[in-house]
Amino acid sequence: MRLSQLVGQRIKEAPRDAQSASHVFLIRGGYCRPVSTGIYSLLPLGQRICAKVEAIIREEMNRIDGQEILMPVVLPAELWEESGRYQSVGPELLRFKDRNDKAMLLAMTHEEAVCQLARTEINSYKQLPSMLYQIQTKYRDEARPRAGLIRVREFTMKDGYSFHASQECLEAYYARCHEAYERIFQRVGMSECISIEADSGMIGGAVSHEFMAIADCGEDTIFVSPDGSYKANRECAVSHLVYDTSAPLPLEKVATPGTKSIEDVAAFLGVEPSQTGKAVFYTDSEGKLVFVCIRGDIEVNEAKLKKLLKSPQLVFASDAEIEAAGAVPGYASLLDIDCAKIRVVVDRSFAESANLVVGANEADFHTRNFNFARDLSEAARAQIQVADIATVREGDPCPVTGEPLRMLKGIEVGNIFQLGTKYSAAMSCTYLDQDGKAKPFIMGCYGIGVGRTMAAVIEQNHDEYGPVWPMAVAPYHVHICALNIKQDNVREVSEKLYADLQAAGIEVLFDDRGEKAGFMFNDADLIGVPLRVIISPKTLEEGKVEFKRRDSRDKEMIDVDRVFSYLTEAVAEAL
């Protein structure tokens, strides 16, 4: 490709709102352009990279016996009514009507569509296991798209669905897919991509992993133990905190005027926040009050709490709601609450710590030396749910090794999930087993965001000047910069090298624009092609051209008649 003809200009200034490296360079380098909030067009450079990412995904999916299909983006609402998701999914599902007033939707994922396909196409246990996948557009009406291609509304995703006759078969295939994902992310040049335990959401119980590209701009928070034996999303991470188990001391009511927050109480009484307990009130999806107790220094993990309560929504309760339940906001206590009337959830940190300072359920008073097991009746405790609803903090002890956990930020580039029969059972998606009975498929599903992967590769492979593409996904293999192309020898050598490399199947970008050197070099940095050849009158005088790798500052002089073989070898080596 001649750069003079390439559509998609490099831009000197970054977009005003761009924060992350990938956002800045994708726009500045001419890889993509915004069309609307969270909706982008891919320019030739971006499209070439995505096509290479997709090709790698295809190879690896085919290698684990995946069969590529293509399902529609527009689906009839009735299909989603079968699974119940037409009602249960929120406004991120874009619903609309066609000209006949029929309810339609833009697919955000394809479990329903694939079940509809599978129930007519896969009939017998003899056909199992089976995996269907597609690389296709998805639409999610995200509340807040951000960071360029990292969080968007319309995006290309590889989604795969596997069908099994047994849980064992699903688990075995899931493991194969996990390995395929590891190969994919390694092959696209992700330097740090780890799979972590993920929150399985409202489905509950099922196994799920997220593949996280480690990057500071990532939206997810991950906890890992130093030896890598434990890796989990903050949404579901657990830690092995050590609780104070000293002997219970007598209860003591103390005046604590004007101390509503944990910091105030702890400071006033001269204790650590970890020696206090706090009360947090939520209102669940049905509008019912939930009273939550947790050690003062620990935050409630709302993802865990939602899962426990089976409530997709939780909001902090108002003071009026708290008072209506007979509690005093800021000084609430379990001691005076009728646990039969209100739902109470207690974190283990609260239930197992000795001698906590808790509210006295009277304004400006607290109670010292609260001990859950001692101070609540057996009847009261029977009404209370004790569970892990704590948010893990950096440095908390790893649940496996006890070492302090490290906290990292990650971009979720892929996830895999043991679905079970959630969709197949709801949608009569069955096969005939050996005994002649119809049984729902046991399913797995497996996703990868293509554009997000491209962005994540930049986050992990860039310098201050632009992306440093790994050869496997680079838009071109070789970038020829012809300095002073008006000069005959420069033009002849460049054109010949360009033609020869192309004939050899090398993907070449040829900067034939005759611009100033600095201008061309800056563009080349933004395009990030791994191998660069600079052809100029200066070096041609000695019969040489200059060779430079994008990931290095070193320059090498190569004889003109050797440069072709040198480049073809370098490309072959890097691929």
Next chain:
RNA sequence: CGGGGUGUAGCGCAGUCUGGUUAGCGCGAGUGGUUUGGGACCACUAGGUCGGGGGUUCGAAUCCCUCCACCCCGACCA
């Protein structure tokens, strides 16, 4: 949905507070010329519903009302 912010040329911005000829600047684009190893220079040219609508005024990018779009933080995220 809550909080904050921004809308002026393709992109980045000034001008708005304090209303007053023809609305500017940089980048980018086109033409001609000089340049040619890390975003050169000169000359000329094209490009604007100042987010939309309504109002105040002799006069509105500027003041008032209203709607919209976009961005940031949070909530949400199969």
